[in-house]
Each structure stands twice: as structure tokens, then as C-alpha cells.
Amino acid sequence: MEASWENGVRSLRKSEMGSLRNLLGDVFFAELPDIQPHAINDENTSNLLVVVEDGQVVSHIATIKRHVSILGCPLKVASLGGVATYESHRGKGHASALLEKTMAVCRDEDVDYIMVSGYRNMYHRYGCRHVGKDWMFRLDQDQASDFDDSNFTISCASEEDIDALGTIYRRESVRWMRPSSDIAFGIDGWVCNSPAKTYLIKQSDRLVASAVIQQARKGDKGQGLRFALRDYAGERSAIVGVLGKFVQEQDLKEVSLHVMGCDTVLKDLLEARGLTGIQSVLPGTTMIIHFEKLLKKMRPYFIERIGENAVNGLVFKEVGDEYHVYYGGDRVVAESRGAAAQLIFGTWAGAEDAMLNVGGRAGEVLRACLPIPGVWYGVNYV
Template sequence: MNIRKVLSHELGEAAALSDFVFRQPDQKSMGTLFPYLFQPGISHSYGAFTEEGTMVAFMGMVPEVIRAGDARLQVFGLGSVCTHPDYRGQNLASRLLEECMAHAKRSGASLVFISGDRSLYMRSGCQYFGRVAFAALNQSAASVLEASRTEEWTIRSMQPEDIFQVSALFSAARTGYEQGPAQLLALMGASAIPDIYRLEPQMLVAMKNGRIEAFAVAAVHSEDERSTASSDEPSRAVEWAGDVQGCSLLLAEMYRRFPAKEMIIPVPWQQKKLLELLKASGASITSGRNSGTVWIADAASLLTQCSPLLPEFWNSVFRVSGDPEQERAYTLRKGEKDLQWDDNDLLSLLFDPESPHVSMAPDGFTTIPLPYLSGLHFV
């Protein structure tokens, strides 16, 4: 079996294999849902090929830059992992994962975010990460949020001509993916998360003084579904940006226009003002991890890319030890004491505000924020 990078002209075959494994006949093609994995271009993905050249396994990789304050994290998203049923049990996924991890290292990536927690990933050193609050918005809570709306706010459906103003809202956020208007439009149009849940995408903007001040996209039930039992399933907020009150009004309006049993809103820990509004509305709040798992491609690169958010003396406090090709180890110096950590400890300290290691962090350290990984950029 030949394990190698997928070429541009083979991406259609990769999408067809993914469709065969994951999709039902009435669902959109993976090639449509994930344009940055499957549309022609320079590929970062890997496949397993028979001697005749037929692709029988695939592992998709998308390079991204995540903005976290003044830091820029070079990362990959990994997903659409599939093997044709006739070729399972041959260790192909493990071999593909090894190639993808080596590719990430060569590319200078610090992290690989994976859309799953299969034993395949956990055996290879992937870890849970981050902290997200899941708010369940019901009719009562939505009414409380709507009650704060004043006449200066106007809410309407997003139009294509709004893209520059909406893109500017995302660019102004302290935490998020680096993206331009064209990429944002492609991801909105693909609507991966709504299709995965067999829901429909809806996009609204909130205006004040003639300017778009907030945006939200959600996965909601269609008109037909809302008259059936399927409406007992929750709708889901996918992404939002802009003024916090405007965002809360958009989420409440989304629930009012497209009612369901409840709307699930995944709020990253750093969006404290929005979370406070949702709590005050009476929405039910539960705490959980970010979506999927993460693997450290290169610890030194991770610390360097995070350095704008770390204390100035971070490189005298953190030290990477051990064989980076085998089991990594970290030494954290706290006062006169050296603490020995592993990948899970480091990821916990860096990205989880509830980490048990916060008390051992160097003076001046604050938790590094990440976006929710199952939003528009989900792979």
C-alpha cells in the first residue's frame, strides 16, 4: 500500500471516498461541505493507495492561523478521516496519522486540532483541551434577552453585500481564525455544521446607527421540521462576532424565528460578557471541553508562537526536555523547584482557565484563549 500526499487532481476521489463512508444519498457531498479540504489547490492531505492507484483511505489536513490576542498560532485542522470498508484492519489510519504529524512538524505548525477522540488519536498523544460553557437557550431565556432590545437595534437577514462589514467584525475579535471575506463566504456557504446535524443555516445581522454591529449564524430547523417531532432536537449557534449585546439579541431572535426545544450555544471561556448575559437570562449552563482533541506538533514552536502572551522571562521558566520524536517532557521552574510535566500538563496550563496547574504558573501568566473548534472552520 502506498501512503503519500494527495495530489490536487485526486481531491475529487478523496471527496467521493469520504461520501461513501460518511454520507447518506440525501446529504450534501463532503466536497461541498469542506471546500478547503476537497476543492482543487495545493493539498496538505494524505491518502493510502493500492498498487493500481486507487485511493482507499484518506486523512484531511487544513492549515490555519489562529489569532489569540497578539499571538498567532500556526495550526492544522485534521478531519474527514476514512478508510474503505474493504481495506480496514490494515493499520492504514495509523500510518496516515504518522505522515500527517510529520507533515505538521515540517510545516512549522505548533498544534494539530483533530475533530475526534478515537483511540487512534489518544494513543498517538492527542489530548483534550480548553474550556467551553454550553448555554441552552429556551423560550423563557430568549424572552429575557429580547426584553433588553432598544429601538436603536435593527435585526435582519445577512445579505451578500454585508460581507465587508461582517468580515471586519471577525477581524476585530481578540480571538479567532485569520480569514478574509472570500474565505468567510466560502465557509458560510458550505454550512458544514448545519448539514452534519441535518439542520439549515441562517445568518442574521444586528444594526445600530446604520452600521452592522453584530453577526450570528446558526443551524436551525426548517419550516417543515418545526411542525414535526424533529423540532424536539436542539438548534445550534455556530458562530458570532461583534457587539456583545447585539450578539445576544441575534441569538434570541434566531430562537424566536426558528423555534426548537432549545438552542445550544457553545461559549468559549474568554467570552465572559456574553456568558454573563446568558446566565442572567436564565439559560441553563454546563461546562465542558473544547471540541475534539489536540496534538502538540512542536513544543518549542508552540511556546514561541504563544510568547506575546507569556511573561517576558518564559524561556527561563519553561524547558523542553526528552526526545521530541518519542515522549516529550517539560520542566517548569517555580521558585527554586523544578516541576516535571507532560503534554497534557502543558496544554492544561496554557489553554484551560480551570487547570489544576494555574497555581504553579509563572508570575504574570494568563490563560491563552482559543476559539470553539466546531464553528465555521470545523473539519
């Protein structure tokens, strides 16, 4: 996707990496490229879209693209972030041009949806929405001893553990299809723009789970710190049973973890020990790129829910700026890209209900299939 011109909207050239670093340092902070090496690197320049003026990178959007597995169905997702424009170049439409180009490229490359690490009016205009029906749980010091099971141990992972960590992670029902480099990035690096380390969770020397937990930044001091589990995989009883160990061993005031709405086992285990979750959403905002292809790829899961005959009667179609689902003579209509994201992934506010309620039999069938869960960023944050 190398451009044939010097100025304009195009992919970054390797020789311009220094200019990009200057931009990101000016808008964010100088270390950003170093803590997102999975995105800001010479091998990913085709996914680093920039506006160049007089040889200088003045605006930028980054993506990384990965395959994911949602309840056994393969989709393709782009993580988008690093949106930056020099203040002196704002108001010229650069960010909008880059986002439109990114959307077009993602569509050409069969990306089903984009995860955007943030929210701004521009994202909303292009169809990004807060979606998902997940949970957030928090464990404080006073409860830590109730989450410190003696039959589980924790220890820091090393690069020698990457294969074993991958084996544990591949058992997750909603997951990224991560190359080993993604797993290595979380061993002792930065995850979601925070220092993080991966821990092995063992029972009788058998690896049963893993957790990537936030670490203190330089200058952070002891008691009073609030850390988050940035990623986890494996046996849910083991994850619950070591939360208190993290609090006590790192002298934390609190540890939090995001629980997918479909992960009823983990949610129930946490509640059984006295924690109460609060409603949460998928990270950042979500934008649908391929409505028809995404829902067709979810057919195997839909068949599990409603049977093959019913699924064969579903028709998914993009009609102008609207997104339709037909069943028999009825239809469900999402009137915008944003509404399509709400329909597919659901919302705690129930925005999808208005679409389903007037959809007749199509609404009834879809209600049995949707919402679907989305992946949590973890080490794939941009």
C-alpha cells in the same frame, strides 16, 4: 509534496478526486465533499493525505491550515478531519500511517497544534486530548422574550457584506485569521456539517455583531428544532439581545452557543438574564505539535500576566517524550504529548494541577500564565 510513486502514503492527486469522493461517500455520506469545499478541493490536495492501492484511494486524512490570533499572539493551527478507510482495508495501519505523516508535515510547516474533529483510541494514543475550560449555554422558548431587545435587528448577510463581517470578526481577541473565502463559506452554506446562514446584527442601521446559526435540513419540521450558534463576533450585548429573535422567528425549541472561558463579558451577560452555563471543552480533541514554539509565541501575553523579567526566566524544552518548563532551579514536567495539551489549555478535571503543584516556583509562574484559550471551529471545521 507530490509523491513519485503510485501506491503508498502521499498527497492526493487532482485526478484522484473522484476516487476520494467514493471513499468519503462509502464511510460517511456522498455529500461530505460538497459541504466541506474549503477542505476537499483541488487547491488543497497537498493537505489531503491518502493511501492508494492499485490506483484506488483506500484511506484518507484531510487538514486545512490557518493562522490564528490568541490574545494578540500569532499561532498556526491545523484542522483535521475526514479520517476514512474502507472497511475492507482496515487493520492494516493505514490511518495510523496517515496520522503520523500528517503530524510530521505539520511540524515541518510550523503548525503549533492540531484540532481533531472527534475522538477515537488512535487519536488518544498519539496525544489528542479533550481540553479547554469553556461553557455551553442554552436558551429555550420560554425564555426567548427575555432575549429579544427591540433596539437590535437581524437580517441575512450576503456576499456584499463579507468585508464588513471581516472587520467585525478581526476585533475578536481569540480568532482565526480568515481569508474572505472562509467568511463567504458561512454566508449560506454548511458549518460544522450542518446547514447554516450568517446574520447581520444591527443597532440603528449600524453593524455591531454577526452570528452564524444552524438552519433546518431538508425534512426537518418546525417546532421542536434545536439549533446552535456556530460562530459569532462583535458586541456581546447585541448577541445576547437577539438570541430570542432566532428562537421566535425560526420557531425553535432551543438555541445553544459555546462560550470561551476567557469571554467573561458574554458569560456574565447571559447569566445576568437568568441562563446557567454548563462546563464545556474545546471542540473535538487537541494535539500539541510544537510545544516550545507555541509557548514562545505566547510570550507577549505572558509578559502582560507576569512581567518581562519573569518571562525571560522561563525555558520551554522538549526532552525525549516529555515536555518541560524550567524557571530557576525548578521545573514543570508534562510526561506526554497529551499531558502537554492539558497543561497548556487546561481541563475542568484539573489534570494540569498535578503537574503545576510539584513544579515549585516554575509551577507558580506558569499558573499565572496558563491555561490559554483555544479557537472555536466555526466555519473552519473539518
